[in-house]
Amino acid sequence: MWKTVIASLLLVTSAPVASAAGPEQVPHVVAAHHRGLGDGIGYGQAKAHLCDLAKLFTEFAADPQFRDLERREVVEAIVAQPPPVGPTRQARDLVTGYVQGYNRYVARNPRCGARPITEAELYRFNHVAFNEGIFRAYEGIWPSPPKEVKERGSNTIAVGAGGTSGGRGVLLGNPHVPWRGMVSFWHARLTIPGKVDVDGVTVLGMPVVFNGYNRGVAWSATVSTASSYTLTRLRLVDRHTYLVDGKPERMIDRGTHWDTRYGPVTRKIRTNPHLTGDEMTPLPWTDTEAYAVTDLAADRLTTLNAAATFLEARTTDDLKAGLDRFGGTVRTNIIAADRRGQTLYAGIQVVPDVRTDCVVDQGFLDRTGVAIVDGTRSACRAGRLPVDRMPWIASDTYATNSNSSHAFVRADKPLKGFPRVFGDENIANLRTEFGLQEIPRHLGRFDAGVMRKLVLENRNTAAEKHLDSMPCVRPECEVLRKWDRRNEVGSVGALLFDQWFAAGGTEKAFDEVVARLGPKIHQPLGENQYVVRDGGKIPLHGGPGSSGVYNLINMDWKKQEVSDGSSFVFAVEYTDRACPTAYTLMAPARPDLYGAKRWQKGALCG
Structure with a gap:
Protein backbone atom coordinates (compact mmCIF):
# COMPACT_ATOMS: atom_id res chain seq x y z
CA MET A 1 0.00 0.00 0.00
CA TRP A 2 2.68 2.49 1.03
CA LYS A 3 4.54 1.96 -2.27
CA THR A 4 1.44 3.01 -4.16
CA VAL A 5 1.11 6.13 -2.01
CA ILE A 6 4.74 7.07 -2.56
CA ALA A 7 4.50 6.52 -6.30
CA SER A 8 1.45 8.75 -6.55
CA LEU A 9 3.09 11.47 -4.49
CA LEU A 10 6.21 11.44 -6.62
CA LEU A 11 4.11 11.86 -9.73
CA VAL A 12 2.72 15.06 -8.29
CA THR A 13 5.92 16.68 -7.02
CA SER A 14 9.60 15.98 -6.60
CA ALA A 15 9.65 17.82 -3.28
CA PRO A 16 9.24 15.84 -0.04
CA VAL A 17 5.75 15.30 1.28
CA ALA A 18 4.84 14.88 4.94
CA SER A 19 1.95 12.66 5.93
CA ALA A 20 0.74 11.06 9.14
CA ALA A 21 1.90 7.55 9.97
CA GLY A 22 0.70 5.76 13.09
CA PRO A 23 -1.10 6.82 16.26
CA GLU A 24 1.65 9.28 17.26
CA GLN A 25 1.18 11.09 13.93
CA VAL A 26 4.83 10.55 13.03
CA PRO A 27 5.70 12.68 9.98
CA HIS A 28 6.62 10.67 6.90
CA VAL A 29 9.05 12.44 4.59
CA VAL A 30 9.06 10.95 1.10
CA ALA A 31 11.59 12.20 -1.44
CA ALA A 32 13.28 11.20 -4.68
CA HIS A 33 16.81 11.97 -3.43
CA HIS A 34 18.87 13.05 -0.41
CA ARG A 35 18.39 16.72 -1.16
CA GLY A 36 14.63 16.27 -1.02
CA LEU A 37 14.99 14.24 2.17
CA GLY A 38 16.98 17.06 3.76
CA ASP A 39 14.26 19.49 2.64
CA GLY A 40 11.63 17.46 4.46
CA ILE A 41 13.78 17.21 7.60
CA GLY A 42 14.37 20.96 7.68
CA TYR A 43 10.71 21.75 7.05
CA GLY A 44 9.50 19.15 9.56
CA GLN A 45 11.88 20.23 12.31
CA ALA A 46 10.84 23.87 11.79
CA LYS A 47 7.16 22.95 11.90
CA ALA A 48 7.57 21.11 15.19
CA HIS A 49 10.30 23.19 16.87
CA LEU A 50 10.52 26.59 15.19
CA CYS A 51 11.07 28.61 18.37
CA ASP A 52 13.83 26.27 19.58
CA LEU A 53 15.55 26.37 16.20
CA ALA A 54 15.21 30.15 15.92
CA LYS A 55 16.87 30.49 19.32
CA LEU A 56 19.55 27.96 18.39
CA PHE A 57 20.55 29.67 15.16
CA THR A 58 20.37 33.13 16.76
CA GLU A 59 22.53 32.21 19.74
CA PHE A 60 25.11 30.34 17.70
CA ALA A 61 25.37 33.21 15.21
CA ALA A 62 26.09 35.56 18.10
CA ASP A 63 28.73 33.57 19.98
CA PRO A 64 32.39 34.57 19.60
CA GLN A 65 33.61 31.27 18.17
CA PHE A 66 30.89 31.24 15.52
CA ARG A 67 31.64 34.84 14.50
CA ASP A 68 35.34 34.06 14.28
CA LEU A 69 34.73 31.02 12.09
CA GLU A 70 32.48 33.12 9.86
CA ARG A 71 34.94 35.99 9.56
CA ARG A 72 37.83 33.69 8.62
CA GLU A 73 35.64 31.39 6.47
CA VAL A 74 37.11 28.36 8.22
CA VAL A 75 34.15 26.08 7.58
CA GLU A 76 33.77 27.29 3.98
CA ALA A 77 37.35 26.13 3.35
CA ILE A 78 36.54 22.69 4.81
CA VAL A 79 33.31 22.38 2.81
CA ALA A 80 35.20 23.24 -0.40
CA GLN A 81 37.41 20.16 0.01
CA PRO A 82 36.51 16.64 -1.12
CA PRO A 83 35.67 13.95 1.45
CA PRO A 84 36.80 12.70 3.89
CA VAL A 85 37.65 16.29 4.93
CA GLY A 86 34.73 18.01 3.21
CA PRO A 87 31.17 16.70 2.89
CA THR A 88 30.20 13.66 0.86
CA ARG A 89 27.55 14.04 -1.81
CA GLN A 90 24.93 12.62 0.57
CA ALA A 91 25.91 14.99 3.41
CA ARG A 92 26.07 17.97 1.07
CA ASP A 93 22.62 17.22 -0.36
CA LEU A 94 21.11 16.74 3.10
CA VAL A 95 22.47 20.13 4.23
CA THR A 96 21.33 21.93 1.05
CA GLY A 97 17.88 20.40 1.37
CA TYR A 98 17.61 21.15 5.09
CA VAL A 99 18.26 24.85 4.52
CA GLN A 100 15.69 24.97 1.71
CA GLY A 101 13.02 23.26 3.80
CA TYR A 102 13.70 25.28 6.93
CA ASN A 103 13.67 28.58 5.05
CA ARG A 104 10.47 27.68 3.24
CA TYR A 105 8.69 27.09 6.54
CA VAL A 106 10.09 30.28 8.07
CA ALA A 107 8.90 32.32 5.06
CA ARG A 108 5.37 30.97 5.51
CA ASN A 109 5.33 31.17 9.30
CA PRO A 110 7.25 34.24 10.51
CA ARG A 111 7.33 33.98 14.30
CA CYS A 112 9.69 33.49 17.26
CA GLY A 113 12.18 35.83 15.61
CA ALA A 114 13.04 33.13 13.06
CA ARG A 115 14.99 34.21 10.00
CA PRO A 116 16.30 32.39 6.93
CA ILE A 117 19.62 30.59 7.33
CA THR A 118 22.38 29.82 4.85
CA GLU A 119 24.16 26.56 4.10
CA ALA A 120 27.34 28.04 5.54
CA GLU A 121 25.54 28.70 8.83
CA LEU A 122 24.22 25.17 9.04
CA TYR A 123 27.67 23.75 8.33
CA ARG A 124 29.15 26.04 10.99
CA PHE A 125 26.55 24.95 13.52
CA ASN A 126 27.27 21.25 12.89
CA HIS A 127 31.02 21.94 12.91
CA VAL A 128 30.85 23.68 16.30
CA ALA A 129 28.46 21.07 17.73
CA PHE A 130 30.97 18.31 16.97
CA ASN A 131 34.06 20.19 18.18
CA GLU A 132 34.02 18.84 21.70
CA GLY A 133 37.14 20.57 22.99
CA ILE A 134 36.05 24.05 21.98
CA PHE A 135 32.53 23.30 23.23
CA ARG A 136 33.90 22.48 26.69
CA ALA A 137 36.18 25.50 27.04
CA TYR A 138 35.23 28.58 29.06
CA GLU A 139 36.86 31.97 29.52
CA GLY A 140 39.31 32.91 26.83
CA ILE A 141 37.32 31.65 23.86
CA TRP A 142 34.04 32.85 25.33
CA PRO A 143 33.90 36.28 26.99
CA SER A 144 31.54 34.77 29.56
CA PRO A 145 30.56 31.16 30.30
CA PRO A 146 27.94 29.63 27.98
CA LYS A 147 24.60 28.71 29.49
CA GLU A 148 24.25 25.51 31.46
CA VAL A 149 24.37 22.37 29.36
CA LYS A 150 22.02 19.54 30.30
CA GLU A 151 23.38 16.08 30.91
CA ARG A 152 23.41 13.64 28.05
CA GLY A 153 23.75 9.88 28.16
CA SER A 154 22.01 6.72 26.93
CA ASN A 155 21.49 2.99 27.27
CA THR A 156 21.64 0.64 24.31
CA ILE A 157 21.52 -3.16 24.14
CA ALA A 158 22.12 -5.13 20.94
CA VAL A 159 21.54 -8.90 21.01
CA GLY A 160 22.43 -11.26 18.18
CA ALA A 161 21.39 -14.68 16.95
CA GLY A 162 23.05 -16.40 19.90
CA GLY A 163 20.91 -14.58 22.44
CA THR A 164 17.50 -14.00 20.86
CA SER A 165 14.46 -16.25 20.75
CA GLY A 166 14.10 -15.90 16.98
CA GLY A 167 17.73 -16.24 15.93
CA ARG A 168 18.00 -12.72 14.50
CA GLY A 169 19.01 -9.35 15.90
CA VAL A 170 17.17 -7.36 18.58
CA LEU A 171 18.02 -3.82 19.65
CA LEU A 172 16.95 -1.55 22.50
CA GLY A 173 17.68 2.15 22.05
CA ASN A 174 17.21 4.43 25.05
CA PRO A 175 18.95 7.79 24.44
CA HIS A 176 18.83 10.35 27.24
CA VAL A 177 18.64 13.87 25.87
CA PRO A 178 16.85 17.04 27.01
CA TRP A 179 13.09 16.87 26.49
CA ARG A 180 12.94 20.49 25.38
CA GLY A 181 15.22 23.07 23.83
CA MET A 182 18.07 23.11 21.39
CA VAL A 183 19.40 19.59 21.98
CA SER A 184 16.11 17.72 21.70
CA PHE A 185 14.85 15.18 19.13
CA TRP A 186 12.52 15.25 16.14
CA HIS A 187 10.96 11.88 15.20
CA ALA A 188 10.10 10.97 11.61
CA ARG A 189 10.05 8.26 9.00
CA LEU A 190 12.38 9.10 6.11
CA THR A 191 11.98 7.46 2.70
CA ILE A 192 13.76 7.52 -0.65
CA PRO A 193 12.11 4.64 -2.53
CA GLY A 194 14.59 1.87 -3.21
CA LYS A 195 17.39 3.48 -1.18
CA VAL A 196 16.30 4.75 2.24
CA ASP A 197 13.45 3.83 4.58
CA VAL A 198 14.29 4.72 8.18
CA ASP A 199 12.23 5.30 11.33
CA GLY A 200 14.27 7.38 13.77
CA VAL A 201 15.16 10.70 15.32
CA THR A 202 17.30 13.63 14.28
CA VAL A 203 18.76 16.22 16.65
CA LEU A 204 17.52 19.75 16.02
CA GLY A 205 19.69 21.49 13.46
CA MET A 206 21.10 18.21 12.12
CA PRO A 207 19.91 16.26 9.06
CA VAL A 208 21.31 12.85 10.13
CA VAL A 209 19.89 9.95 12.18
CA PHE A 210 21.90 8.72 15.18
CA ASN A 211 19.09 6.57 16.60
CA GLY A 212 16.83 4.55 14.32
CA TYR A 213 16.24 1.42 12.28
CA ASN A 214 15.34 0.15 8.82
CA ARG A 215 14.49 -3.25 7.36
CA GLY A 216 18.04 -4.51 7.75
CA VAL A 217 19.71 -2.92 10.75
CA ALA A 218 18.90 -0.95 13.91
CA TRP A 219 21.38 1.37 15.58
CA SER A 220 21.58 3.75 18.54
CA ALA A 221 24.22 6.15 19.82
CA THR A 222 25.47 6.60 23.38
CA VAL A 223 27.63 9.40 24.73
CA SER A 224 31.08 7.91 25.21
CA THR A 225 33.82 8.54 27.74
CA ALA A 226 36.42 9.25 25.05
CA SER A 227 37.99 12.68 24.59
CA SER A 228 38.45 14.17 21.11
CA ARG A 300 37.01 18.23 8.91
CA LEU A 301 33.36 17.11 8.90
CA THR A 302 33.99 13.67 10.36
CA THR A 303 30.74 13.08 12.24
CA LEU A 304 28.42 14.56 9.62
CA ASN A 305 29.92 12.38 6.90
CA ALA A 306 29.92 9.19 8.96
CA ALA A 307 26.35 9.61 10.22
CA ALA A 308 25.06 10.40 6.71
CA THR A 309 26.03 6.86 5.66
CA PHE A 310 23.74 5.30 8.29
CA LEU A 311 20.61 6.07 6.26
CA GLU A 312 21.55 3.56 3.56
CA ALA A 313 23.12 0.91 5.83
CA ARG A 314 21.72 -2.61 5.56
CA THR A 315 23.95 -4.45 8.02
CA THR A 316 26.19 -3.79 11.01
CA ASP A 317 29.11 -4.16 8.57
CA ASP A 318 27.78 -1.20 6.59
CA LEU A 319 27.65 0.95 9.73
CA LYS A 320 31.20 -0.03 10.63
CA ALA A 321 32.41 0.72 7.11
CA GLY A 322 30.93 4.23 7.23
CA LEU A 323 32.60 4.90 10.57
CA ASP A 324 35.94 3.53 9.37
CA ARG A 325 35.88 5.52 6.13
CA PHE A 326 35.46 8.90 7.80
CA GLY A 327 37.23 8.32 11.11
CA GLY A 328 34.15 7.82 13.25
CA THR A 329 32.10 10.31 15.23
CA VAL A 330 32.88 12.64 18.14
CA ARG A 331 32.29 11.23 21.65
CA THR A 332 29.65 8.83 20.40
CA ASN A 333 29.54 5.03 20.51
CA ILE A 334 27.39 3.23 17.96
CA ILE A 335 25.68 -0.01 19.01
CA ALA A 336 23.69 -2.00 16.45
CA ALA A 337 21.94 -5.28 15.62
CA ASP A 338 20.84 -6.55 12.21
CA ARG A 339 18.47 -9.08 10.68
CA ARG A 340 21.37 -11.51 10.08
CA GLY A 341 21.74 -11.79 13.86
CA GLN A 342 24.98 -9.82 14.10
CA THR A 343 25.73 -7.12 16.67
CA LEU A 344 28.23 -4.27 16.74
CA TYR A 345 29.79 -2.05 19.35
CA ALA A 346 31.93 0.63 17.71
CA GLY A 347 33.86 3.09 19.84
CA ILE A 348 35.21 4.53 16.60
CA GLN A 349 35.53 8.26 17.04
CA VAL A 350 37.94 11.16 16.80
CA VAL A 351 40.52 10.53 19.52
CA LEU A 385 44.43 7.89 16.38
CA PRO A 386 44.02 5.42 13.46
CA VAL A 387 40.71 3.53 13.48
CA ASP A 388 42.50 0.16 13.63
CA ARG A 389 43.64 1.07 17.16
CA MET A 390 40.14 1.83 18.45
CA PRO A 391 37.81 -0.42 20.50
CA TRP A 392 35.08 -2.29 18.68
CA ILE A 393 33.55 -5.75 18.74
CA ALA A 394 31.25 -7.67 16.39
CA SER A 395 29.53 -10.86 17.48
CA ASP A 396 26.31 -12.90 17.39
CA THR A 397 25.80 -12.64 21.17
CA TYR A 398 25.43 -9.12 22.55
CA ALA A 399 26.91 -5.67 23.07
CA THR A 400 25.79 -2.88 25.38
CA ASN A 401 26.75 0.57 26.55
CA SER A 402 25.37 2.87 29.24
CA ASN A 403 28.01 5.62 29.14
CA SER A 404 30.75 3.69 30.87
CA SER A 405 33.84 2.97 28.80
CA HIS A 406 34.46 0.35 26.13
CA ALA A 407 35.68 -2.03 28.85
CA PHE A 408 32.07 -2.71 29.90
CA VAL A 409 30.51 -3.64 26.55
CA ARG A 410 30.39 -7.32 27.52
CA ALA A 411 30.43 -8.93 30.94
CA ASP A 412 32.28 -11.97 29.57
CA LYS A 413 34.65 -10.28 27.13
CA PRO A 414 35.91 -6.89 28.36
CA LEU A 415 37.72 -4.69 25.86
CA LYS A 416 40.87 -3.46 27.60
CA GLY A 417 44.30 -2.07 26.91
CA PHE A 418 43.26 1.06 25.02
CA PRO A 419 44.66 4.56 25.62
CA ARG A 420 43.29 6.38 28.67
CA VAL A 421 41.72 9.05 26.45
CA PHE A 422 39.03 6.46 25.59
CA GLY A 423 37.86 6.36 29.20
CA ASP A 424 38.37 4.59 32.51
CA GLU A 425 38.62 0.81 32.08
CA ASN A 426 38.11 0.07 35.79
CA ILE A 427 34.98 1.94 36.95
CA ALA A 428 31.43 1.43 35.65
CA ASN A 429 28.37 3.51 36.48
CA LEU A 430 25.32 1.97 38.14
CA ARG A 431 23.24 1.81 34.94
CA THR A 432 26.05 -0.15 33.33
CA GLU A 433 26.17 -2.54 36.28
CA PHE A 434 22.43 -3.12 35.99
CA GLY A 435 22.68 -3.93 32.27
CA LEU A 436 25.62 -6.28 32.61
CA GLN A 437 23.80 -8.21 35.36
CA GLU A 438 20.47 -8.40 33.57
CA ILE A 439 21.48 -9.15 29.98
CA PRO A 440 23.05 -12.59 30.66
CA ARG A 441 19.88 -13.61 32.56
CA HIS A 442 17.78 -13.17 29.41
CA LEU A 443 20.17 -14.58 26.79
CA GLY A 444 18.37 -17.00 24.53
CA ARG A 445 15.01 -15.34 25.23
CA PHE A 446 15.50 -11.78 23.95
CA ASP A 447 12.79 -10.31 21.75
CA ALA A 448 11.14 -6.90 21.51
CA GLY A 449 8.89 -7.73 24.48
CA VAL A 450 11.81 -8.56 26.79
CA MET A 451 13.52 -5.30 25.80
CA ARG A 452 10.37 -3.27 26.46
CA LYS A 453 9.98 -4.75 29.92
CA LEU A 454 13.65 -4.47 30.84
CA VAL A 455 13.99 -0.78 30.02
CA LEU A 456 10.87 0.28 31.93
CA GLU A 457 10.89 -1.99 34.98
CA ASN A 458 12.33 0.95 36.94
CA ARG A 459 14.50 -0.96 39.37
CA ASN A 460 16.62 1.31 41.53
CA THR A 461 20.14 -0.11 41.26
CA ALA A 462 21.58 2.07 44.01
CA ALA A 463 18.89 0.95 46.46
CA GLU A 464 19.33 -2.72 45.57
CA LYS A 465 23.06 -2.41 46.07
CA HIS A 466 23.41 0.03 49.00
CA LEU A 467 20.17 0.67 50.93
CA ASP A 468 20.50 -2.21 53.39
CA SER A 469 23.91 -0.96 54.53
CA MET A 470 23.07 2.76 54.68
CA PRO A 471 22.73 4.37 58.16
CA CYS A 472 19.05 4.94 58.79
CA VAL A 473 17.66 4.95 62.34
CA ARG A 474 15.01 7.67 62.24
CA PRO A 475 11.28 6.74 62.31
CA GLU A 476 11.01 7.98 58.70
CA CYS A 477 13.23 5.09 57.68
CA GLU A 478 10.12 2.92 57.81
CA VAL A 479 9.14 4.51 54.50
CA LEU A 480 12.24 3.02 52.90
CA ARG A 481 11.79 -0.37 54.55
CA LYS A 482 8.34 -0.65 52.96
CA TRP A 483 9.46 0.75 49.59
CA ASP A 484 9.49 -1.64 46.61
CA ARG A 485 12.90 -0.28 45.49
CA ARG A 486 11.48 0.77 42.18
CA ASN A 487 10.75 4.15 40.62
CA GLU A 488 7.20 3.48 39.52
CA VAL A 489 4.51 6.16 39.55
CA GLY A 490 3.03 4.57 42.69
CA SER A 491 6.30 3.91 44.51
CA VAL A 492 6.39 5.49 47.98
CA GLY A 493 9.98 6.03 49.13
CA ALA A 494 11.66 6.52 45.76
CA LEU A 495 11.79 10.30 46.05
CA LEU A 496 13.22 10.12 49.58
CA PHE A 497 15.88 7.58 48.68
CA ASP A 498 16.99 9.25 45.44
CA GLN A 499 17.52 12.61 47.09
CA TRP A 500 19.17 11.07 50.14
CA PHE A 501 21.55 8.94 48.05
CA ALA A 502 22.43 11.92 45.82
CA ALA A 503 23.18 13.98 48.95
CA GLY A 504 25.73 11.44 50.17
CA GLY A 505 23.66 8.83 52.03
CA THR A 506 24.79 9.94 55.50
CA GLU A 507 22.65 10.34 58.66
CA LYS A 508 23.04 14.10 58.42
CA ALA A 509 22.01 14.07 54.76
CA PHE A 510 18.95 11.98 55.66
CA ASP A 511 17.83 14.54 58.25
CA GLU A 512 18.27 17.38 55.76
CA VAL A 513 16.34 15.61 53.01
CA VAL A 514 13.46 14.66 55.34
CA ALA A 515 13.22 18.26 56.54
CA ARG A 516 13.20 19.57 52.98
CA LEU A 517 10.63 17.09 51.62
CA GLY A 518 8.30 17.08 54.62
CA PRO A 519 5.05 15.16 53.89
CA LYS A 520 6.24 14.35 50.37
CA ILE A 521 8.22 11.40 51.72
CA HIS A 522 4.89 9.58 52.25
CA GLN A 523 3.54 10.34 48.77
CA PRO A 524 3.78 8.15 45.66
CA LEU A 525 6.52 9.24 43.25
CA GLY A 526 4.00 10.28 40.60
CA GLU A 527 2.50 12.94 42.87
CA ASN A 528 5.80 14.79 42.74
CA GLN A 529 7.47 13.60 39.54
CA TYR A 530 5.22 14.81 36.76
CA VAL A 531 4.95 17.22 33.86
CA VAL A 532 2.08 19.55 33.06
CA ARG A 533 0.47 19.47 29.64
CA ASP A 534 -2.66 21.42 28.70
CA GLY A 535 -3.17 22.28 32.36
CA GLY A 536 -3.15 18.68 33.54
CA LYS A 537 -0.55 16.69 35.49
CA ILE A 538 0.99 13.61 33.87
CA PRO A 539 2.76 11.41 36.46
CA LEU A 540 6.09 9.97 35.33
CA HIS A 541 7.99 6.87 36.30
CA GLY A 542 11.80 6.59 36.06
CA GLY A 543 14.59 7.97 38.18
CA PRO A 544 17.91 9.82 38.24
CA GLY A 545 21.19 8.59 36.88
CA SER A 546 22.75 9.01 40.32
CA SER A 547 20.55 6.11 41.53
CA GLY A 548 21.31 3.95 38.52
CA VAL A 549 17.72 3.77 37.33
CA TYR A 550 17.98 2.38 33.80
CA ASN A 551 14.92 4.35 32.75
CA LEU A 552 16.63 7.63 33.50
CA ILE A 553 14.51 10.68 34.27
CA ASN A 554 16.18 13.80 35.67
CA MET A 555 13.74 16.39 36.94
CA ASP A 556 14.07 20.14 37.13
CA TRP A 557 12.10 20.36 40.37
CA LYS A 558 11.74 24.15 40.25
CA LYS A 559 10.13 24.10 36.81
CA GLN A 560 8.41 20.75 37.42
CA GLU A 561 9.75 19.60 34.06
CA VAL A 562 12.03 16.82 32.87
CA SER A 563 15.47 18.28 32.14
CA ASP A 564 16.72 15.17 30.37
CA GLY A 565 16.22 11.43 30.27
CA SER A 566 14.50 8.65 28.34
CA SER A 567 13.38 10.33 25.14
CA PHE A 568 13.08 8.23 21.98
CA VAL A 569 12.83 4.72 23.43
CA PHE A 570 12.65 1.99 20.81
CA ALA A 571 12.76 -1.80 20.69
CA VAL A 572 13.36 -3.52 17.35
CA GLU A 573 13.19 -7.26 16.66
CA TYR A 574 14.16 -8.76 13.31
CA THR A 575 12.23 -11.87 12.27
CA ASP A 576 11.77 -13.94 9.12
CA ARG A 577 9.30 -11.31 7.92
CA ALA A 578 10.46 -8.53 5.61
CA CYS A 579 9.67 -5.83 8.15
CA PRO A 580 10.92 -5.91 11.75
CA THR A 581 8.70 -5.88 14.79
CA ALA A 582 9.26 -2.45 16.31
CA TYR A 583 7.86 -0.37 19.16
CA THR A 584 8.60 3.23 20.03
CA LEU A 585 7.90 5.75 22.78
CA MET A 586 8.60 9.40 21.97
CA ALA A 587 8.44 10.56 25.58
CA PRO A 588 8.78 14.38 25.20
CA ALA A 589 6.10 14.55 22.50
CA ARG A 590 3.72 12.16 24.25
CA PRO A 591 4.47 12.05 27.98
CA ASP A 592 0.99 10.61 28.50
CA LEU A 593 1.90 7.50 26.50
CA TYR A 594 5.29 7.30 28.17
CA GLY A 595 3.82 7.69 31.67
CA ALA A 596 1.31 4.91 30.90
CA LYS A 597 4.02 2.68 29.32
CA ARG A 598 1.84 2.56 26.23
CA TRP A 599 4.17 1.64 23.41
CA GLN A 600 3.32 2.49 19.81
CA LYS A 601 3.99 0.35 16.76
CA GLY A 602 7.00 1.57 14.82
CA ALA A 603 6.29 3.90 11.92
CA LEU A 604 8.37 1.96 9.39
CA CYS A 605 5.77 -0.65 8.50
CA GLY A 606 2.62 1.14 9.60
Missing part, protein backbone atom coordinates in the same frame (compact mmCIF):
# COMPACT_ATOMS: atom_id res chain seq x y z
CA TYR A 229 40.84 16.89 22.20
CA THR A 230 43.97 17.58 24.21
CA LEU A 231 45.08 20.56 26.23
CA THR A 232 48.44 21.96 25.18
CA ARG A 233 50.56 23.63 27.86
CA LEU A 234 52.31 26.71 26.54
CA ARG A 235 55.51 28.13 27.97
CA LEU A 236 55.25 31.90 27.70
CA VAL A 237 57.88 34.61 27.43
CA ASP A 238 55.14 37.17 27.98
CA ARG A 239 51.34 36.92 28.22
CA HIS A 240 50.83 36.57 24.45
CA THR A 241 54.10 35.00 23.24
CA TYR A 242 54.94 31.30 23.57
CA LEU A 243 57.92 29.10 22.72
CA VAL A 244 57.92 26.26 20.17
CA ASP A 245 61.14 24.37 19.52
CA GLY A 246 63.04 27.17 21.24
CA LYS A 247 61.59 29.95 19.05
CA PRO A 248 59.03 32.55 20.13
CA GLU A 249 55.62 32.69 18.42
CA ARG A 250 53.04 35.42 18.92
CA MET A 251 49.45 34.52 19.72
CA ILE A 252 46.94 35.81 17.19
CA ASP A 253 44.33 38.25 18.45
CA ARG A 254 41.08 37.08 16.83
CA GLY A 255 39.09 39.85 18.48
CA THR A 256 37.01 37.28 20.34
CA HIS A 257 39.89 35.14 21.66
CA TRP A 258 43.63 34.57 21.42
CA ASP A 259 44.67 31.82 19.01
CA THR A 260 47.82 29.69 18.69
CA ARG A 261 49.15 27.01 16.36
CA TYR A 262 47.65 24.53 18.85
CA GLY A 263 44.22 26.15 19.03
CA PRO A 264 42.56 28.85 21.17
CA VAL A 265 43.73 29.63 24.69
CA THR A 266 41.28 28.97 27.52
CA ARG A 267 41.25 29.48 31.29
CA LYS A 268 38.61 26.96 32.28
CA ILE A 269 37.50 23.56 30.94
CA ARG A 270 34.49 21.35 31.65
CA THR A 271 35.78 17.97 32.76
CA ASN A 272 32.47 16.31 33.60
CA PRO A 273 32.17 13.25 31.29
CA HIS A 274 28.52 13.97 30.44
CA LEU A 275 29.23 17.35 28.80
CA THR A 276 27.71 19.37 31.63
CA GLY A 277 29.32 22.20 33.53
CA ASP A 278 29.03 20.34 36.84
CA GLU A 279 32.79 19.91 37.11
CA MET A 280 34.95 22.88 36.12
CA THR A 281 38.75 22.81 36.08
CA PRO A 282 40.50 26.20 36.14
CA LEU A 283 43.56 26.61 33.94
CA PRO A 284 46.20 29.29 34.60
CA TRP A 285 47.05 32.01 32.11
CA THR A 286 49.97 34.00 33.43
CA ASP A 287 53.09 35.61 31.98
CA THR A 288 54.79 32.20 32.00
CA GLU A 289 52.06 29.59 31.41
CA ALA A 290 48.84 29.13 29.43
CA TYR A 291 46.73 26.30 27.97
CA ALA A 292 45.34 25.89 24.46
CA VAL A 293 42.58 23.51 23.34
CA THR A 294 43.69 21.25 20.50
CA ASP A 295 40.54 19.76 18.97
CA LEU A 296 41.23 16.91 16.58
CA ALA A 297 37.83 17.28 14.86
CA ALA A 298 38.30 20.95 14.01
CA ASP A 299 39.62 20.55 10.48
CA PRO A 352 43.98 12.11 19.89
CA ASP A 353 47.08 10.00 19.37
CA VAL A 354 49.26 11.17 22.25
CA ARG A 355 52.92 10.27 22.75
CA THR A 356 53.58 9.09 26.30
CA ASP A 357 56.71 11.23 26.62
CA CYS A 358 54.68 14.34 25.70
CA VAL A 359 52.16 14.08 28.56
CA VAL A 360 53.02 16.68 31.20
CA ASP A 361 50.39 15.83 33.84
CA GLN A 362 49.67 12.11 34.14
CA GLY A 363 47.41 12.68 37.16
CA PHE A 364 45.14 14.99 35.16
CA LEU A 365 44.95 12.40 32.38
CA ASP A 366 44.11 9.62 34.85
CA ARG A 367 41.41 11.73 36.51
CA THR A 368 39.72 13.31 33.48
CA GLY A 369 40.76 11.31 30.42
CA VAL A 370 42.15 14.50 28.89
CA ALA A 371 45.86 14.64 28.04
CA ILE A 372 47.89 17.79 28.67
CA VAL A 373 50.80 17.78 26.25
CA ASP A 374 54.03 19.78 26.00
CA GLY A 375 53.58 22.74 23.66
CA THR A 376 57.26 23.62 23.61
CA ARG A 377 57.89 20.73 21.22
CA SER A 378 56.06 20.81 17.87
CA ALA A 379 56.43 17.04 17.65
CA CYS A 380 54.13 16.69 20.65
CA ARG A 381 51.06 18.00 18.87
CA ALA A 382 48.63 15.07 18.84
CA GLY A 383 47.40 13.53 15.63
CA ARG A 384 44.24 11.47 15.15
